[in-house]
Amino acid sequence: xxxxxxxxxxxxxxxxxxxxxxxxxxxxxxxxxxxxxxxxxxxxxxxxxxxxxxxxxxxxxxxxxxxxxxxxxxxxxxxxxxxxxxxxxxxxxxxxxxxxxxxxxxxxxxxxxxxxxxxxxxxxxxxxxxxxxxxxxxxxxxxxxxxxxxxxxxxxxxxxxxxxxxxxxxxxxxxxxxxxxxxxxxxxxxxxxxxxxxxxxxxxxxxxxxxxxxxxxxxxxxxxxxxxxxxxxxxxxxxxxxxxxxxxxxxxxx
Numbered sequence: 001x002x003x004x005x006x007x008x009x010x011x012x013x014x015x016x017x018x019x020x021x022x023x024x025x026x027x028x029x030x031x032x033x034x035x036x037x038x039x040x041x042x043x044x045x046x047x048x049x050x051x052x053x054x055x056x057x058x059x060x061x062x063x064x065x066x067x068x069x070x071x072x073x074x075x076x077x078x079x080x081x082x083x084x085x086x087x088x089x090x091x092x093x094x095x096x097x098x099x100x101x102x103x104x105x106x107x108x109x110x111x112x113x114x115x116x117x118x119x120x121x122x123x124x125x126x127x128x129x130x131x132x133x134x135x136x137x138x139x140x141x142x143x144x145x146x147x148x149x150x151x152x153x154x155x156x157x158x159x160x161x162x163x164x165x166x167x168x169x170x171x172x173x174x175x176x177x178x179x180x181x182x183x184x185x186x187x188x189x190x191x192x193x194x195x196x197x198x199x200x201x202x203x204x205x206x207x208x209x210x211x212x213x214x215x216x217x218x219x220x221x222x223x224x225x226x227x228x229x230x231x232x233x234x235x236x237x238x239x240x241x242x243x244x245x246x247x248x249x250x251x252x253x254x
C-alpha cells in the first residue's frame with residue numbers, strides 16, 4: 001500500500017471510528033439497502049416463524065442475489081439504524097444459506113458443525129470485502145456495537161428454541177418498532193418463558209447473555225411482559241427465582 005492510500009485509510013478510520021476505535025455512525029446518511037428480494041422470500045416461505053427451507057432451496061438463486069447485494073453494500077455509508085438492520089438481516093439470511101448447504105439431510109443447525117468447529121464459527125458470510133462467521137456478526141458487531149438486548153429476539157438460529165424468524169426484513173425506518181414487537185412476542189410466549197409458583201422459567205438465552213440484560217432478568221421481563229404474566233411478576237417481584245429451560249435445537253422447518 002502506498003503512502004497516500006495509507007493516509008486516506010487512517011483519516012477514514014478516525015472519522016468513522018474515532019480515536020478510541022469506537023464506531024461512530026454517520027447519522028446524516030440516507031443511504032439504504034434494497035431488501036426487496038429478501039422480503040419476497042420471507043413473505044413466501046416464513047409463516048409464524050416456521051421456515052419452508054425447501055421453498056428457499058427452490059429459489060436459492062434469488063437468495064444468492066440478495067446475499068450479493070449485502071456483499072457489495074458500502075456499510076460505512078449507512079446510518080446507524082441502517083447498519084443495525086443490515087447486520088440483523090445479514091445474520092438471518094446467511095443462517096438460511098448455511099442451512100441450505102445441508103438441507104434436507106439435517107435435523108438441527110448443529111448437524112452442520114463438527115467436534116472441532118461449531119456452525120457459527122464457519123467463515124461463510126461475505127460482507128465488507130471479507131468473509132466472516134455468524135459468531136463474528138453477533139458477538140463482535142451486533143452486541144458490542146449497538147448494545148441493544150432486543151437484538152437477541154431478532155437474530156434467528158434456525159432452531160425451535162430461538163425467537164422466531166420475522167417474515168419481513170428489518171428496516172431502519174421502523175426498526176425500533178420491529179425490535180419491540182419481537183421482544184414482546186418472545187417474552188410473552190409460554191413455550192419459551194413461564195411464571196409458576198414464584199419461579200420464572202425462562203429461555204437459556206437469558207443465561208448465556210445475562211450481561212446484555214444488565215443481570216436483571218426480572219427487570220427486563222417487567223418492561224416487556226403483558227397481561228397475567230406482567231401482573232404476576234409485579235405482585236411477586238421481590239421474591240422471584242429464575243430458572244432456565246433447556247434449549248430446543250431442532251430445526252425450525254415445516
